[in-house]
Amino acid sequence: MxxxxxxxxxxxxxxxxxxxxxxxxxxxxxxxxxxxxxxxxxxxxxxxxxxxxxxxxxxxxxxxxxxxxxxxxxxxxxxxxxxxxxxxxxxxxxxxxxxxxxxxxxxxxxxxxxxxxxxxxxxxxxxxxxxxxxxxxxxxxxxxxxxxxxxxxxxxxxxxxxxxxxxxxxxxxxxxxxxxxxxxxxxxxxxxxxxxxxxxxxxxxxxxxxxxxxxxRGNACFFVEVECGSKDLHSGTFGGIIHEPLLDLIALLDSLVDSTGRIQIPGIYDSVAAVTEEERKLYELIEFDLEEHRINCGVKKFLYSTKEEILLHLWRYPSLSVHGIEGAFHEPGIKTVIPAKVIGKFSIRQVPHMDLSVVKKQVVEHLEGVFSKRNSPNKLKVSMPLGAKxxxxxxxxxxxxxxxxxxxxxxxxxxxxxxxxxxxxxxxxxxxxxxxxxxxxxxxxxxxxxxxxxxxxxxxxxxxxxxxxxxxxxxxxxxxxxxxxxxxxxxxx
Amino acid sequence: MxxxxxxxxxxxxxxxxxxxxxxxxxxxxxxxxxxxxxxxxxxxxxxxxxxxxxxxxxxxxxxxxxxxxxxxxxxxxxxxxxxxxxxxxxxxxxxxxxxxxxxxxxxxxxxxxxxxxxxxxxxxxxxxxxxxxxxxxxxxxxxxxxxxxxxxxxxxxxxxxxxxxxxxxxxxxxxxxxxxxxxxxxxxxxxxxxxxxxxxxxxxxxxxxxxxxxxxRGNACFFVEVECGSKDLHSGTFGGIIHEPLLDLIALLDSLVDSTGRIQIPGIYDSVAAVTEEERKLYELIEFDLEEHRINCGVKKFLYSTKEEILLHLWRYPSLSVHGIEGAFHEPGIKTVIPAKVIGKFSIRQVPHMDLSVVKKQVVEHLEGVFSKRNSPNKLKVSMPLGAKxxxxxxxxxxxxxxxxxxxxxxxxxxxxxxxxxxxxxxxxxxxxxxxxxxxxxxxxxxxxxxxxxxxxxxxxxxxxxxxxxxxxxxxxxxxxxxxxxxxxxxxx
CATH class of the missing domain: 3.40.630.10 (Zn peptidases)
Structure with missing residues (x-):
């Protein structure tokens, strides 16, 4: 040395x-x-x-x-x-x-x-x-x-x-x-x-x-709750005649990100700071073995193919991940239930200069818009229980x-x-x-x-x-x- | 009496x-x-x-x-x-x-x-x-x-x-x-x-x-498994650079039924027996209090408004319900995880003369078609662990x-x-x-x-x-x- x-x-x-x-x-x-x-x-x-x-x-x-x-x-x-x-x-x-x-x-x-x-x-x-x-x-x-x-x-x-x-x-x-x-x-x-x-x-x-x-990055966590009533229903007795809350929720969650990883919430990228020349240089110098990173995490392929793109999307662009659903059936095996109340959990890792309150507003407006198109009589509630800058x-x-x-x-x-x-x-x-x-x-x-x-x-x-x-x-x-x-x-x- | x-x-x-x-x-x-x-x-x-x-x-x-x-x-x-x-x-x-x-x-x-x-x-x-x-x-x-x-x-x-x-x-x-x-x-x-x-x-x-x-009705239960690797990942460390299995799964589940309750799997209604005149008469005679049924189950509104439509969709048309997801975060609170392997569970209540093996083929082909359009490197596995006629x-x-x-x-x-x-x-x-x-x-x-x-x-x-x-x-x-x-x-x- x-x-x-x-x-x-x-x-x-x-x-x-x-x-x-x-x-x-x-x-x-x-x-x-x-x-x-x-x-x-x-x-x-x-x-x-x-x-x-x-x-x-x-x-x-x-x-x-x-x-x-x-x-x-x-x-x-x-x-x-x-x-x-x-x-x-x-x-x-x-x-x-x-x-x-x-x-x-x-x-x-x-x-x-x-x-x-x-x-x-x-x-x-x-x-x-x-x-x-x-x-x-x-x-x-x-x-x-x-x-x-x-x-x-x-x-x-x-x-x-x-x-x-x-x-x-x-x-x-x-x-x-x-x-x-x-x-x-x-x-x-x-x-x-x-x-x-x-x-x-x-x-x-x-x-x-x-x-x-x-x-x-910051982290804005969201809960999306859809509810049709107070008790879970049997899919034999109610399947086919009700607006299932989980189907509503899945449609809502499916509206968030496209298959290329791009967040679909209107305006969400508006405040993301532009990448400066100085910054770009820092990224070029970084030692980062893409292949080793890929093997470490076990995925077959990343969304991007160059070191710079990967690091930019990891550090200085926002990302949206869905973590899971509370209230639905989650155990091994089969349960033919129609859950009455389901809560989808997702979070947005935000970056400068995204404003938490603006992000929240954009998310709520987007989800309410998607939901209203479904003509569902169910109750929708969107909240942001945690917002870290x-x-x-x-x-x-x-x-x-x-x-x-x-x-x-x-x-x-x-x-x-x-x-x-x-x-x-x-x-x-x-x-x-x-x-x-x-x-x-x-x-x-x-x-x-x-x-x-x-x-x-x-x-x-x-x-x-x-x-x-x-x-x-x-x-x-x-x-x-x-x-x-x-x-x-x-x-x- | x-x-x-x-x-x-x-x-x-x-x-x-x-x-x-x-x-x-x-x-x-x-x-x-x-x-x-x-x-x-x-x-x-x-x-x-x-x-x-x-x-x-x-x-x-x-x-x-x-x-x-x-x-x-x-x-x-x-x-x-x-x-x-x-x-x-x-x-x-x-x-x-x-x-x-x-x-x-x-x-x-x-x-x-x-x-x-x-x-x-x-x-x-x-x-x-x-x-x-x-x-x-x-x-x-x-x-x-x-x-x-x-x-x-x-x-x-x-x-x-x-x-x-x-x-x-x-x-x-x-x-x-x-x-x-x-x-x-x-x-x-x-x-x-x-x-x-x-x-x-x-x-x-x-x-x-x-x-x-x-x-x-019969019941064909399906498992849709999407996997990116063997270990769950952190949404801070991998959010934005990988094809998240849960996002793939949500898109797959979202492709199954539209917001009117109609199953979107091509061909799925082809073998459903036509309603006969005699049958229709049976439905007319049935004593069924829609409003009482609605209050019993707690929903605000059904997908259909007449007794006959409700009963036909409950008994002699197929329905598809999503029950939940195994492998994703399902507890109260927040966990910023990207689950590595998730299994969606749904079932189709089938009716005469739908054939279980045909239904299975239609489901698999449909899901594989939707998945292939996502260009995801993840592993998809569709199975029908239970099929009751x-x-x-x-x-x-x-x-x-x-x-x-x-x-x-x-x-x-x-x-x-x-x-x-x-x-x-x-x-x-x-x-x-x-x-x-x-x-x-x-x-x-x-x-x-x-x-x-x-x-x-x-x-x-x-x-x-x-x-x-x-x-x-x-x-x-x-x-x-x-x-x-x-x-x-x-x-x-």
Whole structure:
């Protein structure tokens, strides 16, 4: 690996990290051993135990740690559960330094050996250079990599290049309950002196090439309910004489997208931002193995044939997916029922500059139009129970420049500038509440299998990721101070 | 009630039945008390106990009773359960008499008080002239009414007007497992001297007016499977770049029926028999309260506005209903999944003279044609896991004449000649295996709520139904002997 540009300081830091691999892996093993699954209620106490462990780890760095109590929440079955506290941590207050806030989470998705894991999901197991375990890449590994990068400066008794803030939560896999409210409350206090926000809770686009993420699509979820009455009917006794709600619903759902994948809702593409020349160039440079991606997901063919078209349609054009139908027969076998009330579920991943309220209006008008042509006496109800906005950062921002340089230093190549076709509410939430620059700086590879069986992070990515964070501290410090001096000079002039 | 045509013999019989109402209701109470639910495995022993009770009851009539062992069956979960034996009973062998075989079942659908019953489902409870209890109308009440009609002749020491055969099963609510094979095996022996087969396992069309059932629609069930790969995909990561199987399936399902209820599969109506003048007259005479039927099922409006159109579309035109989708998201809430494999379920209720294999071919060709226009790389598989044929009897048959006369005697009016929009496999099975005349002679009213909460038979229907069966024995005996004498004379001439 080329490290032509590494300074002596960087060399010292990298050597320390290399020499302490086993310690860092031991840390991760300890964290993975905690079944901090925030989805299953009976494991909530483990999440709370995990938060305490993370708080201790930050305190050991020398950080001031606050565990902010978020109260409790009620499950659909009426059960009331305590919410794990959110950690707000602070380390360093040098006015010369930029303040970087790191967001991560230490809760995990459910995992059981029987689901198809080759090793116990809560025992970090190294096989062929990969560290397998639930949370290894999502998100305990990256959180520890950041902490260990800070630890390295402390251990080597180096001056901290940045002031650190930490937001560590334990409910990310269950929808980050209470976090948005906390961010709003802390916006004028905890966040007031934050310059940059870094999130490391996603993956590279490829297995080998590092990436920086600067945007994600939003998600507008829709329910389309069609109802003929209060009780399901028998298809022998009523088949042929009534307007079946499921037939209405199927016609409605069939009107949404054509077979080429183009959304048929009038006006839906009107506000989609045009692709700029600069953007198009970013897409050309991206390393993306179409064939590998196709094989990974198992489909025979994509809707488009070039890398650019695929990525554009995944990241910066809206898409519409139908997820299923509630209320209809869904089990194996046969049931000759005419369901009385069916709810179709679909969602539109929207992109800048689509407006959620406009999208909702377009969808409702379109569906009502299609429905009225059917002369059905059934009741139609269209709702948008969830609307998450897209997120887009400026790749020319200081934060991205610093990360790009650090990546070049550690990995010897420029990163892919990528977006996420999925919705990353956390990035959008940080950006819209704090109005700070937000960057997603992943260290996990595309094949890490977050949320899947046999989740892993490679030893390489974990350790080089730790170096990347350390290098990033130095770069953002330099760039920030240069900018600061420049603006200072400008102010004097 | 007009009984102008009742003979002295009939009067004697009817008086006996009226005088023994309490005994007959006591019998029904005893039978209803047995939780002979054939659906839930843990209650199988109760079904077997019920079969023994029914066998004892027939033996007490003087009938020869054989309990035919059908072996066992395996549940989807691997559990092996014994099948309840089928009762084959015989009473009387007078060569002057016609032999009438009665089919009934003594197993029931599941029922729990908590489901919304006003009384314990297994304690027959009389409220306002209605006898509430699971199996009261489906089918314990009618089976006992038949037995008690026979019992009346015995108690009064009257000559039996017909020879009786009985086929009583305990698996009807679970698909009559093993029955078809038994009928085939017994066709040359038990059924060889049977002249007529009577089934009393359905309901009148109205709450008040008796009915005779002469036909039922068939049912061809279809599975349409569309698959893009082996694992479900995330709509953020793949939405917009793949041909979603659910979108393919929705387009396929949307191509089946138009909004007026007309099936769009080319050729599907080609073999439907034309409506005759005689048939049309039957429809005109039928007592059917459209508005009551509409309110019962809860829809705002039917597809058609006249009684005749509604009944024709329910009974003698095919209909297509979509039941649901397996493999898609079906729970409450939101899951932004792109399901990898979805199976649409629909069925076509077919009518004479549609041929099942032709219907299957038409469906497959139509769906493959629609699918090919989508240029989807996904895998399509269309199958017909179940195909039940329609059943149609001749209303001019002796059996129907006799029943019609008996109804006129007991109820003072002509019956509705009705069909069943649902599939009655048992009628079709008896007819096609034995090649005998089959009639369905219901005694339950439209509002009896079979399979529902608060199932009932009215005291009136149960007792008058017993009289109806007794009167029917006399009528079929007379008509059969007249026919026999006629053909005898013809043979001599």
């Amino acid at each position: 080329s490290r032509s540009s590494s300074s002596a300081l960087e060399m010292e830091i990298f050597q320390y990290i290399d020499a302490h691999q086993s310690d860092f892996i031991k840390d991760l093993k300890e964290w993975v051993a905690v079944e901090s699954d925030s989805v299953q209620p009976h494991l909530r106490k483990e999440v709370i135990r995990m938060m305490a462990l993370a708080a201790d780890r930050l305190a050991a760095l020398g950080a001031t740690v606050h565990l902010v109590n978020l109260g409790s929440h009620q499950l659909p079955d009426g059960q009331v559960l305590p919410l794990p506290s959110v950690i707000l941590g602070e380390l360093g207050k040098d006015p010369q330094n930029p303040t970087v806030c790191f967001y991560g989470h230490v809760d995990v998705q459910p995992a059981k050996k029987e689901d198809g894991w080759n090793s116990d999901p809560y025992t970090l197991t190294e096989i062929d250079g990969n560290l397998y375990g639930r949370g290894a890449t999502d998100n305990k590994g990256p959180v520890l990599a950041w902490i260990n990068a800070v630890e390295t400066f402390r251990a080597l008794k180096l001056a901290m290049p940045v002031n650190f803030k930490f937001v560590i939560e334990g409910m990310e896999e269950a929808g980050s309950l209470g976090l948005e409210k906390l961010l709003e409350e802390e916006n004028q206090s905890f966040f007031s002196d934050v310059d940059y926000i870094v999130i490391s809770d996603n993956l590279w686009l490829s297995n080998k090439k590092p990436a920086l993420t600067y945007g994600s 897209p997120w887009l950062a400026d790749v020319n921002d200081l934060l991205y420049k610093a990360a790009r340089r650090a990546i070049k230093t550690v990995f010897g190549e420029d990163p892919d500038f990528i977006r996420d076709g999925s919705t990353v509410p956390i990035a959008r939430m940080f950006q819209s509440i704090t109005q700070k620059s937000v960057m997603m700086l992943p260290i996990g590879a595309a094949d890490d299998g977050e949320h899947s069986q046999n989740e892993k992070i490679s030893r390489h990515n974990y350790i080089e990721g730790t170096k990347l964070f350390a290098a990033f501290f130095l770069e953002i410090s330099k760039l920030h101070q240069t900018l600061h001096e420049t603006s200072h000079r400008e102010t004097i002039n | 007009s009984r102008s045509s009742s003979s002295a013999l009939e009067m004697e019989i009817f008086q006996y039945i009226d005088a023994h109402q309490s005994d007959f209701i006591k019998d029904l109470k005893e039978w209803v008390a047995v939780e002979s639910d054939s659906v839930q495995p843990h209650l199988r022993k109760e079904v077997i106990r019920m079969m023994a009770l029914a066998a004892d009851r027939l033996a007490a009539l003087g009938a020869t009773v054989h309990l035919v062992n059908l072996g066992s069956h395996q549940l989807p979960d691997g559990q092996v359960l014994p099948l309840p034996s089928v009762i084959l009973g015989e009473l009387g062998k007078d060569p002057q008499n016609p032999t009438v075989c009665f089919y009934g079942h003594v197993d029931v659908q599941p029922a729990k008080k908590e489901d919304g019953w006003n009384s314990d489902p297994y304690t027959l409870t009389e409220i306002d002239g209605n006898l509430y209890g699971r199996g009261a109308t489906d089918n314990k009440g009618p089976v006992l009414a038949w037995i008690n009609a026979v019992e009346t002749f015995r108690a009064l020491k009257l000559a039996m007007p017909v020879n009786f055969k009985f086929v009583i099963e305990g698996m009807e609510e679970a698909g009559s497992l093993g029955l078809e094979k038994l009928l085939e095996e017994e066709n040359q022996s038990f059924f060889s001297d049977v002249d007529y087969i009577v089934i009393s396992d359905n309901l009148w069309l109205s709450n008040k007016k008796p009915a005779l059932t002469y036909g039922s 329609p059943w149609l009897a001749d209303v001019n048959d002796l059996l129907y004449k006799a029943a019609r006369r008996a109804i006129k005697t007991v109820f003072g009016e002509d019956p509705d000649f009705i069909r069943d929009g649902s599939t009655v496999p048992i009628a079709r099975m008896f007819q096609s295996i034995t090649q005998k005349s089959v009639m369905m002679l219901p005694i339950g009213a439209a509002d009896d709520g079979e399979h529902s909460q608060n199932e009932k038979i009215s005291r009136h229907n149960y007792i008058e139904g017993t009289k109806l069966f007794a009167a029917f024995f006399l009528e079929i005996s007379k008509l059969h002997q007249t026919l026999h004498e006629t053909s005898h004379r013809e043979t001599i001439n």
